[in-house]
Amino acid sequence: MNTNRLSKTLAAALNAQMTKEAHASQIYLAYASWADNKGYGGIANFLFRHAEEERNHMMKILEYILKRGAEVKISAIPAPHENPASINSCFEKIFSHEVENTREVYKLVKMSLEEEDWATWNFMQWFVKEQIEEETLAKSLMDKMKIAGGEKVSSNALYSLDRDLEKTPDDARSALDVTAANP
Ligand code: FEO
16 A cells, blocks of 8 residues: 655656755854854854754755655765855855755745645645744844954954854754654
């Protein structure tokens, strides 16, 4: 008896999104390592924590594919983009990446709607909400940077920003609570 409750198309799209979340995690890891190397330990700490959150997003999709009886395909994760040239550009890249990820999430919502797969549509609503938080978080980084002077930021302002981000909670707390065992 066939117990697979996902269409081939949706299973492939969910597997692809799972890899995109893993890719996002690698990007945050790369930027965090870059920031740490430049001496910005607070910013690095913030980005390392976010890399973990992206991994949780990946696991959430993986668990869903399994729950629906479809096959999980673990594939190669593309290399992260080049390191940013400045903290300002780092935050801009993060924002663009999150907007791009939102577009991918919307594609999955549209596909599940067209297939009338309401379980997947419902599952994807979590990601729609999560992306609002992710974009807000990335935008807040850019706002802080803008106030601090953007590309012309002084070392004093950068010092304060780095210290603040060390303690800044990740606003998207709901994702932090998600694990493979508790999706
Ligand atoms: Fe998994 Fe930053 O979105």
